[in-house]
Structure formats: structure tokens, C-alpha cells
Amino acid sequence: MQEIQFYKYQGTGNDFVMIDGIEKPVDLTLDEVRRLCSKGFGVATDGLIILRKAEGLDFEMDYYNADGTQSMCGNGGRCAVKFAKQLGILVPTYHFKAIDGLHEATIEENGWVNLKMKDVSQIKNYGSDSILNTGSPHYIVMTDHVKDLNVVEEGRKIRYSDGFKEEGINVNFVETINDTSIFVRTYERGVENETLSCGTGVTAASIVAAHNDRGFNRIEVETLGGKLAVEFDRTSEEHFENILLCGPAERVFSGQIELPS
Numbered sequence: 259m260q261e262i263q264f265y266k267y268q269g270t271g272n273d274f275v276m277i278d279g280i281e282k283p284v285d286l287t288l289d290e291v292r293r294l295c296s297k298g299f300g301v302a303t304d305g306l307i308i309l310r311k312a313e314g315l316d317f318e319m320d321y322y323n324a325d326g327t328q329s330m331c332g333n334g335g336r337c338a339v340k341f342a343k344q345l346g347i348l349v350p351t352y353h354f355k356a357i358d359g360l361h362e363a364t365i366e367e368n369g370w371v372n373l374k375m376k377d378v379s380q381i382k383n384y385g386s387d388s389i390l391n392t393g394s395p396h397y398i399v400m401t402d403h404v405k406d407l408n409v410v411e412e413g414r415k416i417r418y419s420d421g422f423k424e425e426g427i428n429v430n431f432v433e434t435i436n437d438t439s440i441f442v443r444t445y446e447r448g449v450e451n452e453t454l455s456c457g458t459g460v461t462a463a464s465i466v467a468a469h470n471d472r473g474f475n476r477i478e479v480e481t482l483g484g485k486l487a488v489e490f491d492r493t494s495e496e497h498f499e500n501i502l503l504c505g506p507a508e509r510v511f512s513g514q515i516e517l518p519s
Contacts, residue, residue, distance in 0.1 A: 259516045262294070266301055266510040267341060269333035269371075271454025271483020273510065275301050276341045279308040280317060288326035290517050295324040300515065304449050307334050309342060316347050318355045323448025327426075330358040330393025332457020336371035336507040339363045344509065358393040369508075375461055375501040388466045389427070392501075396462035397422070397429045404433035404441050409452040413445020428456060432463040439478040440467045454483030457503050464488035465498050 262284075265276040275294050277284050286294070286308070294300040305323050312318035319338045321331050339352050343365065352363045363373040375392055382389040388398040397416055401407065413429040416422065426447035433441045442463045444456035464477035465488075472492045479486045486505035490498045 259518060261514050261516050263512070263514055264294070264301065265341060265344070265512040266303065267337035267507060268483075268510050269336045269455065269457065269507040270481055270486055270505055272331075272333035272456060273303045274331075274334050274337055275303050275306040276337065277306070277308045278341075278345055279310045279320070280345060283310075284308055288322075291322045291326050292324065293517065294515065295322075304446070304453050305331060305334055307331075307338050307341070309338060309345070312355050315353045315355055315360075316349060317342055317352075319361075321357065323446075325448050325450065327448045328357055329448065330356050330376075330458055332373060332375060332393065332459075332461055332503045333455055333505070333507070334457070335361060335363065335373045336457065336503065336505060339365065339371050339373065340507040340509065356393070366504075369506055370504055371507050373457075373503045375458070375503055377501065378462075378465055378498040379496060381466065381496050390462050390465065392458045392461040392465070394458045395425075395427045396459055397427045398463055398466045399429065399431050400467070401431050401433055404431050404443055407431055407443065409443045409445050413452065414450075417445060417447055417450075428459055430456070430459045430463045432467055434467055435480070438476065439480070440464065441480045443482060452482075455481040455486070457486070457505075460486055461488050461501060461503050465490065465501075468492060 308320040310318040416429045429445040431443045442460050444459040446453045460479045476489045490501040
């Protein structure tokens with residue numbers, strides 16, 4: 259049996275198994291990743307993150323969805339920064355590598371983590387909906403009744419439709435509250451269910467829902483798991499840079515779990 263020390267973190271209800279692979283290298287099979295994330299045999303989380311050494315950086319974030327697939331995860335990135343601090347990495351600005359490239363982040367006095375996301379240079383129209391990539395691919399549906407939707411049923415229809423079923427896509431249902439506030443619910447590929455929050459999803463939703471002219475924007479975001487904010491500079495109709503995903507990230511508990519050899 260292999261015993262794994264883990265920590266559970268959550269960012270607005272989006273939760274993760276966190277493992278320290280900096281002090282001692284950790285290698286897991288995809289079956290072990292799935293088992294650690296599972297409800298019946300593991301910790302019951304949306305994903306798993308291993309922090310690894312990265313030359314010239316504070317760490318590398320090795321992220322897995324609950325089904326073992328990999329992508330960028332915004333809420334996971336914020337939790338990874340808090341985990342790095344717990345591990346003794348104390349710097350004014352964190353620099354790390356994820357599957358979509360380099361990121362930087364700061365921790366505010368109120369405990370929120372401001373995570374810089376990748377620039378966005380294209381928004382595709384898909385009928386009346388939108389598609390864009392914020393580190394992971396996202397499909398945006400604007401609606402007036404987001405709280406009443408069956409997000410699992412409606413999200414699954416889009417995620418497994420002919421255009422997306424092979425690679426998958428995250429599906430976000432977005433309601434405008436006012437010019438600077440939105441409510442977002444997300445069906446996440448890899449979890450294959452609605453999650454309480456999705457960081458790359460609220461980032462994508464905020465960009466699509468932006469109503470301001472070019473220049474600085476800040477969108478306040480409500481999710482089932484809590485509140486976030488997204489800041490960005492809009493330099494053209496389809497180009498957005500200096501994108502920050504801002505929100506809380508907290509340690510929930512820690513423990514040891516045994517994996518079959």
C-alpha cells in the first residue's frame with residue numbers, strides 16, 4: 259500500500275486534493291488520480307493538484323480533473339498559491355507554470371488570491387452563444403433565468419453535442435445582474451457535472467458579458483459557491499489582457515490516504 263499525505267483546499271466551493279511534490283517527487287497513475295478524487299474511495303473532489311519543482315519559478319502546478327484529464331484550472335491555481343504559502347514559499351508575487359503556460363499571483367491582506375490568467379484574443383460566435391479559451395475551452399450561454407436552469411441536463415446536451423463531444427467543452431450559463439455584475443453556473447467537462455464554481459469559466463463569462471468601452475473593467479461574479487471578481491484591460495473587441503481572477507482560497511482539512519499497490 260502507498261500512503262499519500264494530502265490537503266483539501268477549496269476556492270468558492272470548487273475543491274481539490276493538494277499534494278506536495280516539491281519536497282519529495284510524487285508520481286501517480288491516472289487510475290490513482292481518479293481514485294483519490296472519487297466519492298466512494300477517495301476524498302470526493304473536483305480535481306487533484308501536485309505542486310512540483312520548476313527551475314526559475316516558485317513551482318509547477320500539475321492539475322488533473324476528477325476523470326484524470328488535464329487542463330488549466332483558475333480556482334485550482336488560486337488554491338495552489340495558498341498551498342505554496344503553506345509549504346513555506348513566501349514571496350510578494352508567485353510565479354508558476356501550468357498546462358497553459360506561465361502565471362503570476364499575489365495574496366491580498368483579506369486572503370483573496372489575484373491570479374493572472376492568459377490573454378484572450380478571440381471570441382467565436384456560435385449562433386447566439388459564444389466560445390472562447392481562458393486556459394480551458396468555454397461555451398457561454400446568456401440567460402435571464404440562471405437559478406432555475408437544470409444545468410446538468412442543459413450543459414450535458416451542449417458538452418456531448420456533435421461539435422464538442424470528442425474533446426469536450428465547459429458550459430457556462432450567465433445572467434446579467436447589472437453592468438458590472440453577473441451570476442454564473444457551470445457544467446464542467448472532466449467532472450461531468452455542475453460545480454459550485456469554475457475559475458476559468460467565470461473569467462470567460464466576465465469577458466463575454468463586459469459592457470464597458472475599451473480600457474479597464476472589473477466584473478463582480480456570483481456563483482453557487484461564493485463571490486469572485488474578474489479584472490481585465492479590453493484593448494479591442496476581441497482582445498483582453500492583464501486578466502486577473504480574484505477570489506478566496508482556503509484549506510479545508512488534511513489527512514493520509516492509502517492507495518493499493
